Amino acid sequence: MKTFITGGELIAKGAIDAGVKFYAGYPITPASVIYEPMMRELPKYGGIAVGASDEISAISYCIGASLRGIKAMTATSAPGFSLMIESVAYALMSEIPIAIVIAQRLGPSTGAATTSAQGDLLLTVFSNSGGYPIPVLSPSNIEESYEFMIHTVNVSEKLRTPAVLLTEKEVTMTRKGINLNEIKKPEIIERKKFEGQGEFKTYNFKEISDVPEFSPVGGKFLTRYTGSAHDKKGILKKDDPEVIEVLYHLKEKIYKNMEDFYFYEYEEKGKDVLLVSYGITSESVREISDLKNIDYLILKTLYPLNGKFLKDVFERYRKIVVIEENISGSLFFLLRHLLGDKGVSFTKIGFLISPSEIAKFLEEL
Amino acid sequence: MDLFEIIEKPQNFPYCPGCGHTLVNMALAKAIVSLNIPKENILIVSDIGCVGLVDKLFNVHTVHTLHGRSTAIGTGIKMADEILFNNNLKTIVMIGDGGATIGLLHLVEAAKMNVDITVLIHNNFLYGMTGGQHSGLTPQNFITSTTRKGNPFPALNIIEILKNAGASFYARTFVQDRELSDIIKEAIVHKGFSVIEIFELCTGYAARYNKLKGSDLKNILEKHGGKIKEKKERLSFGESYEESIKGEEGGYELKVIEKEFEIPFNKSQKIIIAGSAGEGVQFASSLLALSALICGLNSSQKNDNPVTVGSGFSISEIIISKEKIRYSGIENPDYLIITSMDGYKRVKGKIMKAKNVIIDETLSDESKFLRVPARKYKGERGGPTVFSLGVLFEKYKIFPPEVFLKTVEKYGKSKEKTIKIFEEGRKFALKG
Numbered sequence: 001m002k003t004f005i006t007g008g009e010l011i012a013k014g015a016i017d018a019g020v021k022f023y024a025g026y027p028i029t030p031a032s033v034i035y036e037p038m039m040r041e042l043p044k045y046g047g048i049a050v051g052a053s054d055e056i057s058a059i060s061y062c063i064g065a066s067l068r069g070i071k072a073m074t075a076t077s078a079p080g081f082s083l084m085i086e087s088v089a090y091a092l093m094s095e096i097p098i099a100i101v102i103a104q105r106l107g108p109s110t111g112a113a114t115t116s117a118q119g120d121l122l123l124t125v126f127s128n129s130g131g132y133p134i135p136v137l138s139p140s141n142i143e144e145s146y147e148f149m150i151h152t153v154n155v156s157e158k159l160r161t162p163a164v165l166l167t168e169k170e171v172t173m174t175r176k177g178i179n180l181n182e183i184k185k186p187e188i189i190e191r192k193k194f195e196g197q198g199e200f201k202t203y204n205f206k207e208i209s210d211v212p213e214f215s216p217v218g219g220k221f222l223t224r225y226t227g228s229a230h231d232k233k234g235i236l237k238k239d240d241p242e243v244i245e246v247l248y249h250l251k252e253k254i255y256k257n258m259e260d261f262y263f264y265e266y267e268e269k270g271k272d273v274l275l276v277s278y279g280i281t282s283e284s285v286r287e288i289s290d291l292k293n294i295d296y297l298i299l300k301t302l303y304p305l306n307g308k309f310l311k312d313v314f315e316r317y318r319k320i321v322v323i324e325e326n327i328s329g330s331l332f333f334l335l336r337h338l339l340g341d342k343g344v345s346f347t348k349i350g351f352l353i354s355p356s357e358i359a360k361f362l363e364e365l
Numbered sequence: 366m367d368l369f370e371i372i373e374k375p376q377n378f379p380y381c382p383g384c385g386h387t388l389v390n391m392a393l394a395k396a397i398v399s400l401n402i403p404k405e406n407i408l409i410v411s412d413i414g415c416v417g418l419v420d421k422l423f424n425v426h427t428v429h430t431l432h433g434r435s436t437a438i439g440t441g442i443k444m445a446d447e448i449l450f451n452n453n454l455k456t457i458v459m460i461g462d463g464g465a466t467i468g469l470l471h472l473v474e475a476a477k478m479n480v481d482i483t484v485l486i487h488n489n490f491l492y493g494m495t496g497g498q499h500s501g502l503t504p505q506n507f508i509t510s511t512t513r514k515g516n517p518f519p520a521l522n523i524i525e526i527l528k529n530a531g532a533s534f535y536a537r538t539f540v541q542d543r544e545l546s547d548i549i550k551e552a553i554v555h556k557g558f559s560v561i562e563i564f565e566l567c568t569g570y571a572a573r574y575n576k577l578k579g580s581d582l583k584n585i586l587e588k589h590g591g592k593i594k595e596k597k598e599r600l601s602f603g604e605s606y607e608e609s610i611k612g613e614e615g616g617y618e619l620k621v622i623e624k625e626f627e628i629p630f631n632k633s634q635k636i637i638i639a640g641s642a643g644e645g646v647q648f649a650s651s652l653l654a655l656s657a658l659i660c661g662l663n664s665s666q667k668n669d670n671p672v673t674v675g676s677g678f679s680i681s682e683i684i685i686s687k688e689k690i691r692y693s694g695i696e697n698p699d700y701l702i703i704t705s706m707d708g709y710k711r712v713k714g715k716i717m718k719a720k721n722v723i724i725d726e727t728l729s730d731e732s733k734f735l736r737v738p739a740r741k742y743k744g745e746r747g748g749p750t751v752f753s754l755g756v757l758f759e760k761y762k763i764f765p766p767e768v769f770l771k772t773v774e775k776y777g778k779s780k781e782k783t784i785k786i787f788e789e790g791r792k793f794a795l796k797g
């Protein structure tokens with residue numbers, strides 16, 4: 001059985017099936033194809049979907065709903081995400097789960113709304129003041145957009161963090177006939193709640209990498225949420241070792257708890273050249289790999305990186321070609337310390353990178 | 366309830382001596398105590414600035430936010446609380462000059478939607494925490510650290526703005542007003558958006574620069590609209606929202622495309638359809654992609670258009686294949702269908718690479734191309750595309766025509782017209 005659907009609609013369906021009950025949005029191509037089905041469908045599930053007057057309002061409403069204990073999300077593109085960045089850092093510091101979809105289009109600035117691109121990886125990964133990590137996942141085709149929306153909500157709820165699903169116009173807006181059994185549904189993860197064991201502190205943890213148990217504003221236990229430097233109780237402070245400990249915890253919490261969320265697709269054919277890519281460009285990589293029998297690695301978790309695994313894989317190759325649709329090689333930049341001098345960057349903007357262009361690049365290598 | 370069960374003793378407040386914030390906090394605490402609301406049902410959302418130091422003074426739920434965003438975050442909390450919980454959470458947003466101006470749009474939206482929050486605007490005419498700089502609420506001629514000769518511009522009348530935005534409870538007063546606590550009480554009880562602008566003095570800067578005493582506040586208030594308090598009956602956010610989604614039920618079902626035909630099909634086909642935006646190119650093209658699906662094949666439709674949907678080109682790239690489709694672009698089309706000049710300009714570069722070109726007769730004299738009168742049908746939405754598809758089906762036998770007819774019957778819009786134009790296209794192909 002097939003359905004004929006865009007990635008945007010599959011993302012909306014994934015969000016709803018992940019348990020998202022609050023959506024606030026502001027239209028922007030190519031993310032409006034998520035906003036519209038959320039407005040249409042979420043009320044049927046007893047959820048709230050609202051239009052906001054700008055992207056800052058949208059993400060702030062989501063943060064509010066999440067503080068009340070509801071899974072919340074929004075979707076935008078780089079111009080909108082640029083406005084949201086301050087609030088993303090706020091959610092990170094206040095340990096508020098929230099899922100954000102970024103549908104990439106050609107930049108910089110407003111660029112070209114209807115042209116696909118992969119230029120916002122570094123903006124997303126390094127968007128937080130202070131240099132703290134947020135998980136960034138990416139579906140490698142339309143079929144996976146449902147599954148990875150669920151993973152994104154899951155990781156954000158499990159780690160109490162903002163998390164980004166980074167995708168592209170050609171995933172959100174291209175319509176494709178898809179076999180229903182190709183659409184995979186991961187198990188849904190719920191936020192761990194404080195149930196009254198011991199003293200409640202808004203940001204309590206034993207091990208530095210522990211995720212504090214959540215209690216909502218308006219719940220039984222009085223909460224103190226804050227985006228300013230604070231101790232475990234959420235009291236605004238500066239000169240206290242606990243404040244520094246909380247900050248280290250924000251980093252360790254992400255790096256130490258990603259095991260279940262490192263997603264990739266590795267096709268090993270025993271050759272000495274490896275193609276590396278992500279997002280919609282992966283489709284061209286798969287096609288050329290089939291045709292010419294070339295190894296490839298598709299990253300579906302773009303941040304944090306699973307350094308040990310990547311090092312292991314990269315060691316097996318003589319040349320590693322990182323293929324992406326942007327102007328300066330963002331993924332290449334992110335992987336550079338692991339690639340050493342084996343790495344080669346192949347980039348292009350304006351149109352999808354085609355399998356034949358990859359083939360030509362490899363011939364000239 | 367004892368007052369000091371919910372608020373710290375004033376001697377422990379972090380504000381400068383004589384700062385108006387102390388009085389507002391005490392008035393708020395009194396209002397809460399006198400309403401006898403359980404602590405768990407009170408939330409204070411604070412902004413940045415001296416006013417943002419309020420969190421740890423209150424023993425209730427607190428959320429300390431970003432500059433200006435407190436109203437929006439409070440709005441999100443209350444939206445969820447009103448609709449998805451039992452609507453018990455009294456949400457009080459505490460902002461100063463900066464919170465009011467940075468967050469102006471959030472205030473306007475909350476007032477417009479009548480979200481059930483209470484906003485206390487601590488208007489002390491400047492930014493205290495950062496050193497007494499002038500703000501959007503600084504009165505004309507007022508001296509601040511950045512307007513040493515007096516502010517050249519008048520203050521924003523924030524209550525007037527929010528009243529016009531639809532605030533269902535709005536009040537303006539000054540901090541020594543004996544009724545302040547009662548007004549706050551009324552605002553908290555009010556169902557819907559309530560805002561109180563409270564004129565107060567920043568003793569750290571405003572009083573010093575302008576040689577003001579607390580007793581001068583009343584004068585300043587008189588000059589800026591005077592004391593007011595108004596209430597209106599309006600549906601709250603939750604009531605309006607629930608009204609708007611009444612009867613919405615069912616689930617988000619993915620539309621299943623049933624297989625209707627078994628036809629032999631070997632080599633994948635790549636078709637580009639290029640026309641003008643606003644002429645239904647993409648919808649009509651989807652009928653071709655769906656035709657493939659009802660034959661049990663795979664198909665993808667990658668669309669392209671400029672920013673507006675009503676002008677310029679509109680392109681659909683359709684791939685039909687027995688195998689799984691990966692790269693969804695088309696470099697060497699099997700068929701290139703061009704129905705307008707906009708489309709022609711966009712795909713010119715691909716004409717030489719196309720195996721077959723079907724083009725509107727007004728666009729080219731080239732005899733290698735199949736020239737068709739597609740634009741004759743531009744009066745119908747999707748007309749030029751559907752006509753060309755009629756040609757494609759008849760001349761190149763890409764699928765039997767019944768497949769298209771069935772697709773239209775199941776998934777089409779204005780079905781009769783679509784079928785009529787398709788048949789015209791077939792007829793044209795037969796004749797030619």
Ligand code: SF4
Pocket residue numbers: 379380381383384385386415489493494566567568569570
């Ligand atoms: S600087 Fe002004 S606003 Fe801040 S505490 Fe002192 S008097 Fe109050």
